[in-house]
Amino acid sequence: MKKKLRIYLPFASNELKRQMAYKGAFYLFIFISLFGSFIQYFLWMAIYGSAENSVLGGLTREEMVVYIFMVYVTGSVVMISISDWVSDDVVKGTVAMNLIKPIDYRMSLISRAMGQVVYRFLVPGVFIWIGLEIYKVTVLGLSVTGVTNVLLYLASCIMSFFIYVLFDFCFGMVAFFTTYIFGMLMAKEALLSFLTGQLIPLSFFPEVVQKVFDYLPFSSMVYTPVMIYLGKYSDAQLCFVLARQAAWVVILYVLGSLIWKQVTKRLVVLGG
Amino acid sequence: MKLREEKIVIEVSHITKEFVSPKKYPGLKGAIKGLFSNEKVSKKAVDDISFTIEAGEIVGYIGSNGAGKSTTIKMMTGILNPTEGRCMVNGINPCKQRKENARNIGVVFGQRTQLWWDLPLSESFTILKEIYDVSDEDYKERMVFLNNVLELQDFFDRPVRTLSLGQRMRADLGAALLHNPKVLYLDEPTIGLDLVVKDNIRKAIKEINEKYQTTVILTTHDIGDIEELCSRIIIIDQGKKIYDGSLEALKDTYGTKRKVSMEVKKPEKVEHLNLAERLGVTAQECSMEVDKEQKVLTVTFDKHKLQVPQIMNAVMELTEVQDVKIQETELAEIVKQIYNHGFTGQEA
Amino acid sequence: MVKKVKRYFRLYKVLISQFFKVILQSKVDFLMGLLGFFLTQVMGIAFLYLVFEQIPSLQGWTLDQLIFIYGFAQIPRGIDHLLTDNIWMVAWRLVINGDFDRYMLRPMNIFFQVIAEKLQPDALGELLIGAILVVISLGKGIVIVDAGRILLFVVSVLAGALIYTSIKLFFASLAFWVKISGPFLQVAYEMANFAKYPTEIYAKAIRFIITWVIPFAFVAYLPASFFLKQEVSAAVIGIEYMIAVVFWCIAYAVFNHGTKVYESAGN
Structure with a gap:
C-alpha cells in the first residue's frame, strides 16, 4: 500500500503543481467562472419570476440557488475529464510507453485526476461553497447546512469522483479507435451536462425519463450529492442512493478493467 | 574589389534579451506560495552580444544548453524582439520589417518541423511556393537542385508525419531553401541523426553555400558539424560572447x-x-x-x-x-573545457 | 495591392483544398465532430422545452420566439467557428510550445496564416441546426420577412461572425503575455451561451457586460429580436456593425502587439 502510494502520489502532486504554475491565468479564471454561475442564477430567477408556482421541479427558489452553485462546485471538483489525457497519450503514442512501466495506466490517470481535485477544491470550489453558505444565511434567510448533510455530501462526492473518472476511463478508450476524439468529447460533455443534472435538475424531466435515469450512472455523478446536500432524501432513500453510488463504482471499475484488457491486447497486436 | 561594408550580411550590435518570469519555488509548498507571491525573476538570455557576418560565411554558433544560442537566432530571424541593441540582416531590421526579412532568410529548427504535418511533402512545397511567391521557372530550377543534393524525390509524395527523422530534416532543409534565401539559419540541424545522414546533410549545406554563396549560421552541439563546415565560430556562454574567431586559432590557444x-x-x-x-x-x-x-x-x-x-x-x-x-586535446575537449570553466585561454 | 490580394486568395485556396483532402480521408472523425456540436445545440433546445413545461412565457417571450433566437445565434457562431477555429490553438498551444515561430518566419500576414491553416468542419453542426431552427421559425410565421430585413439578416450574420472572431482573437492574444490563455478564451466564449436568452432577465451589471464588454448580446439576442418584433429599430443592426468594426480593431491591435512581445519557447 505504502509502495503504491509512493508510485502514484507523484502523478497527483505533479498535476497540482502544473495547474498552479499558470498563476496569471488563474485569478481571472476564478473570477470569470464565478461570473458564469451568476448568469445562470439570473436565468433561473427569471424563470421563477415567470412561473405561477413557487416550487418548480420540487425545488423552491431558494433551494434552486443552492442547487445552481452546489452543482457548479460539485461538477468542477468531481468531473475531471481523464479521457482528454487518454486521447493526448494516444495521439502522442505514449500509451505504449506506459504499458512498459510497472504501473497501472488507469491508476496513474486517476492519481493525476486527484491532484486536480485538490486544486479545484481549493480554488475556486471551497470559496464558492463558503460564499454560498454566507449568502444562504444572510440573504435567503435559511440556516447553515447541517454537519451530517455536509459529511454525507462529501462521502457522496468521493464516490461521484470515482464514478466519473471510471466512466470517463471507459469512454477514453474510444480514443484508441479514432484519431479524432474531440467530437466525441463534445458529445459526451453535452450529454453529461444534461444527464447529470448540471444543466437542469433531473426532477424537471418527465416521470418516465426519470425512471430511465435511475438505471444510468449519470445521476450519481452530480445530482445525487447535491440533493443530499439539500437534504432532499429520507433516511431510506439516502441509504439507497449511496448504495447505488457504491454499486456504480464497482460496476464501472470492472467494466473498465475488461475494456482495458481488450484494448491492450489490440495494442500488442498492432504494436501501437 | 568590393567595399567591406557591402559584404556584411548580418550586423548584430549590443543585442540583449531579457526574460522576466514569475519566481518559482520548489516543491508543492512552493507551488502554493508561488500563487500568492508577486516576485519576478529576470534573466538575461543574451547579454550584450555583437558580431558581424559576411556574405558566404558559414559560422558555427555554439554554447551549452541555455547559453542563449537559440535566443540569438530567434532575434536575427525576427521571432523575438531584442530588449536592447539592434540587429540588421541584409540592411533590414527583422523586428520592424518582419515580412521583408522573411523573404531573405531560410530557417530550420532541428527540433520541430515547419512543414504541414498531415500533408504530403509535395503539397507543403506547393504551399511554400505560393507563400514565397516563387515563379514557376525558379521553382523548377530549385527543385532540380534540391533533389540533387537532398534526394527529396524518394519521399516527395509521403505525408510529413510518416517521414523518418533524417528524411524530415532533408525535407525541412529543402523547404527552407526553396525561395533561395540569402541567409540560412540552422538550429541544431543534425540533432538525433545517424552518422550517414549527418554526413549527407553537411555535404548538402556545403554545396548550397558554394553554389549560391548562401550565408549560413548554425548552432550545434555536434563538434563534427563545426569541424566539417565552419570556417569561423562564435562561442557564447551564459548569454555572453566568449570567443569569436577561426577554428584554428581556437585550437592553437586551447590546444x-x-x-x-x-x-x-x-x-x-x-x-x-x-x-x-x-x-x-x-x-x-x-x-x-x-x-x-x-x-x-x-x-x-x-x-x-x-x-x-x-x-x-x-x-x-x-x-x-x-x-x-x-x-x-581534441576540439570536443576544448569546447567542454570552455563550457565548464569559461574562456580563460585568451589571456594566456 | 491587387496582386497582393490575389496572392492571398490563391494561397487560401491551396491551403483549404489541402485541408479538404485531409477531411475526406477521415470521414468518421468528421461525422463525429458534427454530431458533437449538433448534440450540444439539441441539449440547449431540450433545456428550453423542459423549462417551458413549468412556465407559459419567459418575461413575455414565447418558446417559439426563444427557439428562433437560439437558432439565429448559431449562424454567426458557426461561420466564425468554421473559418477561424485555429485561433484556439494560439490560446492553448502554439504560443507556449513555440510553434507560433513558424508564422513569424514567413513573409505573409500572421493572422492570415493562423486562420488559413484550418477549416473546422464541426461547425457545420452548428450551421445546420441554426438553419433548421430558423426555417422552422419561418414556417411558424413568427419572423418578420421583408426586403430590408433579408438584407440586414445577411449584414447581421456577418457582423456577428466578426464579433465572435474579435472576441476569440482578443482573448487568444493574451497568450503572448500569460503563455496559455485557453481558460480565458474558453470562459469568454462560453458566455455567448447566455446571450442566447433575452438579456432583460439579467441584473443591470451583467446585462451591461454581455452587451458592451463582451458583446455577445449583439450577436444573438438583440439582432434576433429585430427580426421578431416590428417595434425594434433597425439601428440595432447598425450598432452591431459598428461594434464589430471597433472590436475587430481592438482585437487585431492586441494581437499585433502580442506578436511583438512573443517570447517563443525554451526559456
Missing part, C-alpha cells in the same frame, strides 16, 4: 593542453603525489588523475611549460611505468 596516460604497476604509490608542486608549475598547468582499477595515471599539462620526459621521470621515481600514451 596547448596535452594529455599523457601511463599504465603503472602500483598506482597507490603515486596517488598522493603533487606533480605540479614537484615540477614547479601551477595546478592549472598540470593536473593528474589516478584510476586505481585500471592502474592508469592520466596527467593533463601545458605543452609550453612541461615535457613528457619530465613527468615520466617524476612518476618513475615512485613506481614502474609499463605503458605510455600521449594525446593532443
Whole structure:
C-alpha cells in the first residue's frame, strides 16, 4: 500500500503543481467562472419570476440557488475529464510507453485526476461553497447546512469522483479507435451536462425519463450529492442512493478493467 | 574589389534579451506560495552580444544548453524582439520589417518541423511556393537542385508525419531553401541523426553555400558539424560572447593542453603525489588523475611549460611505468573545457 | 495591392483544398465532430422545452420566439467557428510550445496564416441546426420577412461572425503575455451561451457586460429580436456593425502587439 502510494502520489502532486504554475491565468479564471454561475442564477430567477408556482421541479427558489452553485462546485471538483489525457497519450503514442512501466495506466490517470481535485477544491470550489453558505444565511434567510448533510455530501462526492473518472476511463478508450476524439468529447460533455443534472435538475424531466435515469450512472455523478446536500432524501432513500453510488463504482471499475484488457491486447497486436 | 561594408550580411550590435518570469519555488509548498507571491525573476538570455557576418560565411554558433544560442537566432530571424541593441540582416531590421526579412532568410529548427504535418511533402512545397511567391521557372530550377543534393524525390509524395527523422530534416532543409534565401539559419540541424545522414546533410549545406554563396549560421552541439563546415565560430556562454574567431586559432590557444596516460604497476604509490608542486608549475598547468582499477595515471599539462620526459621521470621515481600514451586535446575537449570553466585561454 | 490580394486568395485556396483532402480521408472523425456540436445545440433546445413545461412565457417571450433566437445565434457562431477555429490553438498551444515561430518566419500576414491553416468542419453542426431552427421559425410565421430585413439578416450574420472572431482573437492574444490563455478564451466564449436568452432577465451589471464588454448580446439576442418584433429599430443592426468594426480593431491591435512581445519557447 505504502509502495503504491509512493508510485502514484507523484502523478497527483505533479498535476497540482502544473495547474498552479499558470498563476496569471488563474485569478481571472476564478473570477470569470464565478461570473458564469451568476448568469445562470439570473436565468433561473427569471424563470421563477415567470412561473405561477413557487416550487418548480420540487425545488423552491431558494433551494434552486443552492442547487445552481452546489452543482457548479460539485461538477468542477468531481468531473475531471481523464479521457482528454487518454486521447493526448494516444495521439502522442505514449500509451505504449506506459504499458512498459510497472504501473497501472488507469491508476496513474486517476492519481493525476486527484491532484486536480485538490486544486479545484481549493480554488475556486471551497470559496464558492463558503460564499454560498454566507449568502444562504444572510440573504435567503435559511440556516447553515447541517454537519451530517455536509459529511454525507462529501462521502457522496468521493464516490461521484470515482464514478466519473471510471466512466470517463471507459469512454477514453474510444480514443484508441479514432484519431479524432474531440467530437466525441463534445458529445459526451453535452450529454453529461444534461444527464447529470448540471444543466437542469433531473426532477424537471418527465416521470418516465426519470425512471430511465435511475438505471444510468449519470445521476450519481452530480445530482445525487447535491440533493443530499439539500437534504432532499429520507433516511431510506439516502441509504439507497449511496448504495447505488457504491454499486456504480464497482460496476464501472470492472467494466473498465475488461475494456482495458481488450484494448491492450489490440495494442500488442498492432504494436501501437 | 568590393567595399567591406557591402559584404556584411548580418550586423548584430549590443543585442540583449531579457526574460522576466514569475519566481518559482520548489516543491508543492512552493507551488502554493508561488500563487500568492508577486516576485519576478529576470534573466538575461543574451547579454550584450555583437558580431558581424559576411556574405558566404558559414559560422558555427555554439554554447551549452541555455547559453542563449537559440535566443540569438530567434532575434536575427525576427521571432523575438531584442530588449536592447539592434540587429540588421541584409540592411533590414527583422523586428520592424518582419515580412521583408522573411523573404531573405531560410530557417530550420532541428527540433520541430515547419512543414504541414498531415500533408504530403509535395503539397507543403506547393504551399511554400505560393507563400514565397516563387515563379514557376525558379521553382523548377530549385527543385532540380534540391533533389540533387537532398534526394527529396524518394519521399516527395509521403505525408510529413510518416517521414523518418533524417528524411524530415532533408525535407525541412529543402523547404527552407526553396525561395533561395540569402541567409540560412540552422538550429541544431543534425540533432538525433545517424552518422550517414549527418554526413549527407553537411555535404548538402556545403554545396548550397558554394553554389549560391548562401550565408549560413548554425548552432550545434555536434563538434563534427563545426569541424566539417565552419570556417569561423562564435562561442557564447551564459548569454555572453566568449570567443569569436577561426577554428584554428581556437585550437592553437586551447590546444596547448596535452594529455599523457601511463599504465603503472602500483598506482597507490603515486596517488598522493603533487606533480605540479614537484615540477614547479601551477595546478592549472598540470593536473593528474589516478584510476586505481585500471592502474592508469592520466596527467593533463601545458605543452609550453612541461615535457613528457619530465613527468615520466617524476612518476618513475615512485613506481614502474609499463605503458605510455600521449594525446593532443581534441576540439570536443576544448569546447567542454570552455563550457565548464569559461574562456580563460585568451589571456594566456 | 491587387496582386497582393490575389496572392492571398490563391494561397487560401491551396491551403483549404489541402485541408479538404485531409477531411475526406477521415470521414468518421468528421461525422463525429458534427454530431458533437449538433448534440450540444439539441441539449440547449431540450433545456428550453423542459423549462417551458413549468412556465407559459419567459418575461413575455414565447418558446417559439426563444427557439428562433437560439437558432439565429448559431449562424454567426458557426461561420466564425468554421473559418477561424485555429485561433484556439494560439490560446492553448502554439504560443507556449513555440510553434507560433513558424508564422513569424514567413513573409505573409500572421493572422492570415493562423486562420488559413484550418477549416473546422464541426461547425457545420452548428450551421445546420441554426438553419433548421430558423426555417422552422419561418414556417411558424413568427419572423418578420421583408426586403430590408433579408438584407440586414445577411449584414447581421456577418457582423456577428466578426464579433465572435474579435472576441476569440482578443482573448487568444493574451497568450503572448500569460503563455496559455485557453481558460480565458474558453470562459469568454462560453458566455455567448447566455446571450442566447433575452438579456432583460439579467441584473443591470451583467446585462451591461454581455452587451458592451463582451458583446455577445449583439450577436444573438438583440439582432434576433429585430427580426421578431416590428417595434425594434433597425439601428440595432447598425450598432452591431459598428461594434464589430471597433472590436475587430481592438482585437487585431492586441494581437499585433502580442506578436511583438512573443517570447517563443525554451526559456
